[in-house]
Amino acid sequence: MKNKKTNVNERESNIPTKKVNKANLNKVNNGVFVFTKSLTVGELAKQLNVNASDIIKKLFMQKKLVTINQYLDDDTIGELCLEYGYDFKKEEIVDVEDFEKAQIEDKEEDLVERPPVVTIMGHVDHGKTTLIDAIRNSNLVASEVGGISQEIGAYQKTYSGKKITFIDTPGHEAFSAMRSRGAGVTDIVVLVVASDDGVMPQTLEAIDHAKAAKVPIIVAINKIDVPGSNPDKVMQELMQHDVITEEYGGDVLCCKISAKKKIGINELLETICLQAEMLQLKANPKRYAIGTVLEAELDKGEGPKATLLVQNGTLYSGDYVVVGTTFGKVRRMTNEHKQIMKECGPGTPCSVIGLAEVPLAGDHFMAFPNEKQARDIAEKRKLKKVEKERSQNAGVNSLDDLYNKISEGQLAQINIVLKTDSTGSAEAVKGSLEKLNNDQVKVNVIRAAAGAITESDILLASASNAIIYGFNVRPTAAIRKKAEEEHVEIRLHRIIYALIEEMQDAIKGKMKKEEVEKVTGQAEVRNVFKVSKVGEIAGCMVTDGFIKRDSKCRVLRDGTIVYEGKIESLKRFKDDAKEVKQGFECGIKIENFNDVHEGDVIEGFEMVEKENA
Ligand code: GDP
Numbered sequence: 186m187k188n189k190k191t192n193v194n195e196r197e198s199n200i201p202t203k204k205v206n207k208a209n210l211n212k213v214n215n216g217v218f219v220f221t222k223s224l225t226v227g228e229l230a231k232q233l234n235v236n237a238s239d240i241i242k243k244l245f246m247q248k249k250l251v252t253i254n255q256y257l258d259d260d261t262i263g264e265l266c267l268e269y270g271y272d273f274k275k276e277e278i279v280d281v282e283d284f285e286k287a288q289i290e291d292k293e294e295d296l297v298e299r300p301p302v303v304t305i306m307g308h309v310d311h312g313k314t315t316l317i318d319a320i321r322n323s324n325l326v327a328s329e330v331g332g333i334s335q336e337i338g339a340y341q342k343t344y345s346g347k348k349i350t351f352i353d354t355p356g357h358e359a360f361s362a363m364r365s366r367g368a369g370v371t372d373i374v375v376l377v378v379a380s381d382d383g384v385m386p387q388t389l390e391a392i393d394h395a396k397a398a399k400v401p402i403i404v405a406i407n408k409i410d411v412p413g414s415n416p417d418k419v420m421q422e423l424m425q426h427d428v429i430t431e432e433y434g435g436d437v438l439c440c441k442i443s444a445k446k447k448i449g450i451n452e453l454l455e456t457i458c459l460q461a462e463m464l465q466l467k468a469n470p471k472r473y474a475i476g477t478v479l480e481a482e483l484d485k486g487e488g489p490k491a492t493l494l495v496q497n498g499t500l501y502s503g504d505y506v507v508v509g510t511t512f513g514k515v516r517r518m519t520n521e522h523k524q525i526m527k528e529c530g531p532g533t534p535c536s537v538i539g540l541a542e543v544p545l546a547g548d549h550f551m552a553f554p555n556e557k558q559a560r561d562i563a564e565k566r567k568l569k570k571v572e573k574e575r576s577q578n579a580g581v582n583s584l585d586d587l588y589n590k591i592s593e594g595q596l597a598q599i600n601i602v603l604k605t606d607s608t609g610s611a612e613a614v615k616g617s618l619e620k621l622n623n624d625q626v627k628v629n630v631i632r633a634a635a636g637a638i639t640e641s642d643i644l645l646a647s648a649s650n651a652i653i654y655g656f657n658v659r660p661t662a663a664i665r666k667k668a669e670e671e672h673v674e675i676r677l678h679r680i681i682y683a684l685i686e687e688m689q690d691a692i693k694g695k696m697k698k699e700e701v702e703k704v705t706g707q708a709e710v711r712n713v714f715k716v717s718k719v720g721e722i723a724g725c726m727v728t729d730g731f732i733k734r735d736s737k738c739r740v741l742r743d744g745t746i747v748y749e750g751k752i753e754s755l756k757r758f759k760d761d762a763k764e765v766k767q768g769f770e771c772g773i774k775i776e777n778f779n780d781v782h783e784g785d786v787i788e789g790f791e792m793v794e795k796e797n798a
Pocket of ligand 1: 409445
């Protein structure tokens with residue numbers, strides 16, 4: 186019988202035990218230059234005992250223009266060390282409380298195969314939920330029957346002796362929300378496409394998300410039982426979006442299924458196992474557990490309750506864990522069938538009770554050998570989080586921020602989510618942006634599509650550190666708010682040239698500090714009155730901010746700009762008004778525009794100095 190006690194005590198700690206002598210860092214020791222951070226040309230020259238101008242000259246010969254205060258990337262520092270006859274070593278120093286950044290190195294002999302973690306995505310109504318149910322109920326073993334009702338956010342299936350872990354929430358929203366918090370838990374995406382409907386907008390969104398996360402896709406062509414369904418057409422449509430199935434000479438695995446009639450489910454499970462084998466997913470069960478929170482809630486009777494996915498190591502009942510910024514002792518651990526688990530190995534989900542507070546989905550967790558350590562680390566993490574929130578100024582994913590990173594040599598790729606008023610302009614703008622690529626900076630358009638800016642765009646941008654560019658489209662107030670919350674910058678343009686020029690300047694490091702527009706508010710058109718000699722008056726409700734007389738405005742229809750001009754007159758009932766605030770009705774006349782529709786949104790804006798924006 187397995188001796189649990191020995192097993193538990195023999196586990197490897199995740200805390201780096203290596204003591205680093207800080208006095209030896211960023212210096213040459215015995216012919217080796219040990220560095221921990223990016224250094225400027227001047228700093229490196231001093232440490233290597235050479236002239237900064239010599240370094241600048243050397244780099245100039247390689248067609249790299251640098252100044253004395255410019256930061257160098259790791260590769261360049263390495264190359265320069267070698268040129269001057271030193272060996273080099275990059276030392277990563279990670280504070281214990283930043284445990285998610287710790288490089289966990291396992292010995293080859295400790296590694297064992299672990300189950301793949303699978304997320305199901307696809308367009309609405311293509312059968313994701315039906316497929317999840319079909320998989321859950323397929324090949325039921327006795328222990329599962331009757332216990333399948335409990336939702337813990339993930340469940341495991343065994344197929345010919347191999348375990349597969351499924352994330353229970355289908356769709357890419359949860360997937361990208363997790364990723365935006367730095368938690369990439371999914372190994373494989375199953376992309377469900379209904380064969381009677383084909384590739385649809387959310388199919389493409391799912392593809393974007395999987396590709397941005399570099400997670401392989403398995404295509405499940407669903408509803409093959411429907412008369413007239415055409416799997417070949419689906420595969421051809423997917424091909425146009427660079428998802429090339431094996432049948433068409435690519436390397437994407439594909440299954441034809443009917444989730445409803447339960448056809449092809451075993452083949453799909455087999456394909457998942459095959460894909461997992463190719464990925465060679467391994468973990469070390471002999472270390473303290475590391476993983477991610479899949480979901481968490483406050484249970485009335487039991488207190489904070491979290492579904493954890495163990496990604497490496499083994500979690501034991503009774504372990505001390507730090508989860509996000511809270512900690513606790515695993516008082517009870519159960520599987521999706523409410524059965525008590527004593528241990529939970531890599532690639533396996535479990536529901537855990539015993540935490541002091543409710544963590545957030547996407548939080549990382551780590552188990553520690555004793556309570557004191559767990560408590561200390563959780564406290565330090567809490568303090569750090571507060572500090573970070575304080576210092577975090579809005580706009581992590583902003584053009585300014587990108588510009589700073591580019592000029593410091595820290596960034597080589599700019600990710601962009603592009604939304605436009607038509608498919609044609611999406612292609613045109615994308616093409617022009619991608620032409621800006623140069624040796625140092627790559628402009629990477631991760632999504633280019635026609636339509637209004639949606640929450641999904643923001644989540645993708647947030648998860649991929651991208652900027653959103655809107656071309657002839659406008660975000661709603663709710664979307665603006667969401668973007669602010671996620672620290673994603675939305676930049677809007679109406680002329681391709683202006684958009685391209687702005688990006689070009691950012692790449693060259695020429696940020697213009699000039700006037701920018703500030704939206705004052707939005708009003709929804711409820712009625713349209715035709716007044717002879719005057720024209721059309723839009724009877725509106727101000728839904729956000731305020732509308733000001735004489736300010737600039739634009740008319741939006743389904744998120745697309747149909748007109749841009751000036752507010753000629755603004756009235757509250759019969760009286761002229763200077764401005765009308767949120768929650769009040771008003772009549773708006775737009776200068777030279779007589780094509781307002783009910784349901785249009787009138788957005789007021791002003792041009793202000795950037796600092797006041
Ligand atoms: P979701 O929005 O992607 O989760 O889609 P659902 O699983 O809710 O399925 C949408 C509809 O398609 C439901 O009415 C299902 O019964 C139906 N459906 C799902 N899979 C199949 C299938 O394989 N064949 C047929 N004929 N209908 C299906």
